[in-house]
Amino acid sequence: MIRTTRFYGAQMRHALVGEMQYRTAAFLLLVGFLFEPIVYLVVWRSIAESQGGAIGGYTAAAFTAYYIVWTLVRAMNLALTPYVWDWRIQRGRLSEFLVLPAHPFHRDLAWFAGTKFLWILLWIPVAIVLTLTFRPELSPTMFQVVSFALVIWSGFVVRFLILYLMGMITFWTTRASALFEIVIAAELLLSGRLVPLSVMPSWVQSLAAWLPFKWTFQYPIETLIGRLDNGDILFGMFMQLAWVGILGVSLALVWRIAIKRYTAVGI
Amino acid sequence: MGQSVHVEQLRRVFKVPVRQPGLKESVKALFKREHKEVVAVDGVSFDLNPGEVVGFLGPNGAGKTTTLKMLSGLLYPDSGTVEVLGHVPYKREREFLKRMALVMGNRTSLTWDLPPLDSYLLLRTIYEIPHADFERRRDAYVELLELEELVTKPVRNLSLGERMKVELAAALLHRPDVIFLDEPTIGLDLTMQRRLRRFVLDYNKENGATVLLTSHYMADVVALAERVIVIHHGRILYDGDLSGLSTRFAGEKTITITAADMPEDLAGYGALVDRTADRATIRVANTDASAVAAKLLSTFDVSDVTIEDPPIEDVIERVFASGDDEA
Numbered sequence: 001m002i003r004t005t006r007f008y009g010a011q012m013r014h015a016l017v018g019e020m021q022y023r024t025a026a027f028l029l030l031v032g033f034l035f036e037p038i039v040y041l042v043v044w045r046s047i048a049e050s051q052g053g054a055i056g057g058y059t060a061a062a063f064t065a066y067y068i069v070w071t072l073v074r075a076m077n078l079a080l081t082p083y084v085w086d087w088r089i090q091r092g093r094l095s096e097f098l099v100l101p102a103h104p105f106h107r108d109l110a111w112f113a114g115t116k117f118l119w120i121l122l123w124i125p126v127a128i129v130l131t132l133t134f135r136p137e138l139s140p141t142m143f144q145v146v147s148f149a150l151v152i153w154s155g156f157v158v159r160f161l162i163l164y165l166m167g168m169i170t171f172w173t174t175r176a177s178a179l180f181e182i183v184i185a186a187e188l189l190l191s192g193r194l195v196p197l198s199v200m201p202s203w204v205q206s207l208a209a210w211l212p213f214k215w216t217f218q219y220p221i222e223t224l225i226g227r228l229d230n231g232d233i234l235f236g237m238f239m240q241l242a243w244v245g246i247l248g249v250s251l252a253l254v255w256r257i258a259i260k261r262y263t264a265v266g267i
Numbered sequence: 268m269g270q271s272v273h274v275e276q277l278r279r280v281f282k283v284p285v286r287q288p289g290l291k292e293s294v295k296a297l298f299k300r301e302h303k304e305v306v307a308v309d310g311v312s313f314d315l316n317p318g319e320v321v322g323f324l325g326p327n328g329a330g331k332t333t334t335l336k337m338l339s340g341l342l343y344p345d346s347g348t349v350e351v352l353g354h355v356p357y358k359r360e361r362e363f364l365k366r367m368a369l370v371m372g373n374r375t376s377l378t379w380d381l382p383p384l385d386s387y388l389l390l391r392t393i394y395e396i397p398h399a400d401f402e403r404r405r406d407a408y409v410e411l412l413e414l415e416e417l418v419t420k421p422v423r424n425l426s427l428g429e430r431m432k433v434e435l436a437a438a439l440l441h442r443p444d445v446i447f448l449d450e451p452t453i454g455l456d457l458t459m460q461r462r463l464r465r466f467v468l469d470y471n472k473e474n475g476a477t478v479l480l481t482s483h484y485m486a487d488v489v490a491l492a493e494r495v496i497v498i499h500h501g502r503i504l505y506d507g508d509l510s511g512l513s514t515r516f517a518g519e520k521t522i523t524i525t526a527a528d529m530p531e532d533l534a535g536y537g538a539l540v541d542r543t544a545d546r547a548t549i550r551v552a553n554t555d556a557s558a559v560a561a562k563l564l565s566t567f568d569v570s571d572v573t574i575e576d577p578p579i580e581d582v583i584e585r586v587f588a589s590g591d592d593e594a
Contacts, residue, residue: 003395010392014378021380021421088550095341096376101364102393263281264341 007102008110016113026115027122033074034126037067041134044195056199057227061137065225066196068138070129074193074218075119076152079160080108082180085167092264105251109160116156140224147233148224154240159216161247168251171258186211192218212243271477272315272338277347277432279308279333307333307400307499310347317444320471320478322509325566326587329453330501338479339369351445366393368443370520372450375422375430376437383418383433387440396442399442408436427454435463440471446470448480452487464490485579497586504586506588520556521575523548526567529582536563550577567592 019026020190043061044067058066088094097104130136138149166183169176186195189204191213197205208214219236222228228236285303286296308330315321326332336342337349340363351358354363361454377386391401407417412432417425425433431451438446446513448467452460456476467492473476486507488495495512497505505512522537525546536559537551549558556574563569576582 006392010389014381014389017385018378018381034357095336095369095371096374098341098359099339099364099367099369100376100393101361260343262341 004106011102011107012114015045016117016248019115019118019266023118023122026118026265030071030075030119030122030126033071034130035062036148037074040070040195041067044199054197057139057195058199061135062225062227063132063196064248065136066221068127068134068136069221069224070217071126072120072194073152073155075123075162075215076116076156076220077159077216078115078119079112079156079163080166080167081163082170082176085170086175086177088260090172090265094262095264098259098262104254105164108164109157113153113156113161113210136225138225140226143230144224144226144228144233147237148220151220151233151235151237151240154244155216155220156210158240158243158247161244161251162212162216163256165247165251168254168258171261187213190214191216192221197221206245212247215240236258254267269442270314270350271317271319271349271352272313272479274314274338275312275348276388277305277308277311277334277337277349277369278345279337279342280345281305281307286403290581293360302496306501308337310345311498311501311503312347312498313503313506315445315477315479315581317477318471319494320468320480320492322478322488322495323498324488324495324583324586325481325482325498331498332449333501334498335369335479335481339367339447340364367442367443368438368441369443369447370438370451370542372437372448372453377422377430377433377434379423380421382420383414383422383437386422387418387437390437396441400442404440404442405436408439410464411469412436416526418476427583428456428459431455432459432463435466444474445477446479448458448478451480452480452482452484460484460486461490467491478558485583489579497583499587504589509579510576512586513579513582515552515587516582518553519550520553521548521550521577522556522563522572522573523573524567524569525564526563526569527569528568587590 034196041063044058044063047062048055048058048060054062078172094104097107100107111219131138133213162183166180169179188213189200190197190208197214197218215236219228221238223233223236281300281304283305285301286292301385309335311330322330323334333342337344337593338356340350340359343357351367354360356363360543377383378389387401387405389400396404409418409498412435414433414436417433418431422430431454435451446467451467452463464487467478467480470476478491480487480491493509494507495505495509496503498511505515506513520541523546527545529545529547533542533547533549537549537555539547540550541548549559560572562575564572
């Protein structure tokens with residue numbers, strides 16, 4: 001346990017130092033993230049106002065809060081994509097990880113976790129500008145704030161596991177990008193990334209309940225904007241943990257088979 | 268003491284997709300994909316003793332790197348036994364990984380955008396190197412390899428040779444007992460090649476580490492290894508002393524004599540390789556070398572004579588050629 005903590009601490013520090021080399025690029029990427037939620041925000045505010053003030057239980061001000069928190073959750077959710085796995089497998093770059101006495105999964109997870117601290121720091125001015133511009137409806141309780149601080153991390157771990165598991169496909173076929181696009185499209189609809197799920201048809205909501213995506217996007221957002229009571233928040237935490245368990249065990253099993261197929265080409 | 272490395276009947280086959288060029292073949296491949304089986308390593312067996320430095324030689328595609336990958340746990344073998352320091356490499360047990368290092372001349376394991384010192388700190392945690400040991404080793408390597416100017420620059424700003432130096436220091440920070448070096452001097456200038464060889468040799472002497480080295484530069488092998496293993500078409504052609512390689516495969520020696528009274532025609536002594544006014548180099552069969560030298564000494568007023576094996580590059584070429592004949 002102490003060894004793992006030390007390792008995560010060192011790897012996260014290392015990642016943060018590395019990310020700070022490109023702080024301007026990170027900030028521009030974050031600003032780039034703004035386009036997507038601002039489009040959603042403007043569209044759904046207009047629809048809510050035209051529907052008599054609310055749609056799916058969301059007022060214009062609630063939509064505003066949703067999409068401002070969205071920007072942070074999106075940044076927190078960034079994870080290692082299967083594109084990187086394509087590259088690692090095609091070029092044999094996984095070898096550099098495999099010869100070290102630390103599992104590549106932990107190195108990658110700790111790396112991405114480390115970069116989040118810079119993202120959070122860069123998000124603050126962005127959130128201030130958005131708040132002053134769009135005037136959201138946001139007055140969370142202390143419990144909601146503390147819960148949000150926890151569940152954005154567990155949401156990140158769930159999404160990281162989903163993408164990591166997809167990355168394993170590259171051990172069988174080195175071009176998994178097409179599948180990745182399909183999953184991203186599904187995530188867009190079923191996670192609350194495009195729009196809160198309460199606005200979607202009931203069958204989409206039912207489907208989303210059986211999948212992990214909503215626990216990585218909508219759930220953290222709604223935890224902070226006051227759409228969930230304390231019981232819902234605790235249930236969400238349980239669901240996130242359950243998905244971490246399911247995805248983690250699946251990844252461990254797939255990894256054991258996948259790694260035997262690694263040919264370390266290109267070196 | 269047991270062996271550091273034990274390899275027995277190791278075999279690895281790759282299934283490689285093949286296709287003729289052109290659009291028609293491309294379309295055909297959409298429906299029916301053809302594969303070819305390439306036997307990269309074919310029943311290789313050898314042992315390495317603790318502290319040994321062994322050169323692993325072979326032409327491109329001979330199976331050297333595939334063997335190294337299996338020894339370092341990157342690849343699963345199809346069959347055969349492989350043990351390194353008592354561990355099965357492909358299981359990648361923590362204790363095994365902490366005691367070995369793989370250095371690839373064309374690769375870096377250091378973080379591209381950060382100075383090597385940052386990566387060294389991370390390695391200290393990953394390998395759980397005690398603080399004092401880490402600082403002592405790091406400072407010693409920085410001094411020995413003259414890294415002062417390099418360790419504070421981002422890795423991406425370093426030249427290939429500079430990267431190789433900082434990479435080697437990184438690979439040895441945890442003081443591995445077994446080191447696999449794949450083309451460690453590739454792209455380095457002569458001075459740096461020599462310094463790197465010296466460094467590896469000193470490390471080997473000081474720590475009793477086992478070193479398996481592949482290189483296309485014979486100077487690396489001659490300077491570092493007393494024993495060589497020659498592999499070709501996935502099979503071992505020779506495993507033994509470097510000197511024995513010449514005896515077995517060269518079959519010839521060169522005699523160079525300096526004498527003022529030598530006649531123009533020396534055909535009776537052997538094949539003339541080089542000739543100046545008072546100096547001649549003759550190639551003769553191994554078995555005839557002593558007799559020819561004695562005859563030259565007794566016939567002419569010789570001021571200098573040397574008997575040498577042919578250059579090791581020539582010998583290696585012959586070994587590979589013999590492998591081609593067998594294949």
